[in-house]
Amino acid sequence: SEVVHPYDLQHAQAQSPQHLREALDGLFQRLESLAQEANLSERLCAHVTKAQRLTHKLVASLAFFFMMVNxxxxxxxxxxxxxxxxxxHLIPAIYIERVAERAPRAEARQRLRALSAQRLAPLQQPTHPIQTLDLDTRTHLEQVAGDCADLFQRTSSCVEGRNAQLAFYQQGHHRISARQQQVLTALHNFAT
Structure with a gap:
């Protein structure tokens, strides 16, 4: 989860889809070797393989994010x-601030907020071209930048919402057919 971000969490630099693919491939190779060393069961190794199949979708999601932002x-x-x-500067800083809000530990939140402030600092200089704009225009730019940063935040929300609804439904009906799952997914996606 620390790797799958449009901006790396160390420097707030844009992460290319190719870089994400390479990072994920490296992580999965490491996981596979750890699984072999730990002599994990075939069922647990299948979970790693299933997660690895999502690499293409994660990379495509990142490419789509940057296309939409541009x-x-x-x-x-x-x-x-x-x-x-x-x-x-502006979009990465706002994105990093959003990540900081969800960070589980205080030291991570502080570090990410400091990184966000560092990315915003050049924009706040009186000589920066953004400072020559009127207040309404700057406010509008910040709103657009926030909307752009939120584009990536929401990439998993439909899946999480769908999975939560299926879990609640499944508590009352232990076996849902594949067809029923498709219908529930369509209904959820249509309603949201």
């Missing part, structure tokens, strides 16, 4: 310096 920022028709500042 599309939204380009639609604003900003000056090149301001567009670059949004893509390289």
């Amino acid at each position: 599309t939204r920022v380009q639609a604003l028709n900003l000056a090149p310096a301001i567009e670059q500042a949004m893509l390289e």
Whole structure:
């Protein structure tokens, strides 16, 4: 979960889909070797293999995120310096702040908030082009940047919501057929 972010949590730099693929491949190779060393059962090894099959979807999700962010920022028709500042500083800083809010430990939250503040610092300099914009425009840019940062946050929410609903349903009816699961998924996705 620490690897699958559009911006790395150490420097808040954009992470390319190729870099994510390489990082996930390395992690899964390590997991496979640990599973062999620990002599895990075939059933547990199958769980690792199942998780590894999600690599393609995670990489595609990251590529889609950056495509959507670039599309939204380009639609604003900003000056090149301001567009670059949004893509390289504002959106990553807001994203890192969102991650900090969900961090399980206080020291991680503090480190991530400091990283976010570090990414925002250049934008707050009086000489930065963003500071020449009027307050309403800056507020609008921050809103768009927040919306862009939230795009990645929400990539798993439909799945989590669907799984939670299926779990509640399954408590009362222990066996749900594959067809019923498809219908419940369609109903959930339509309703949300």
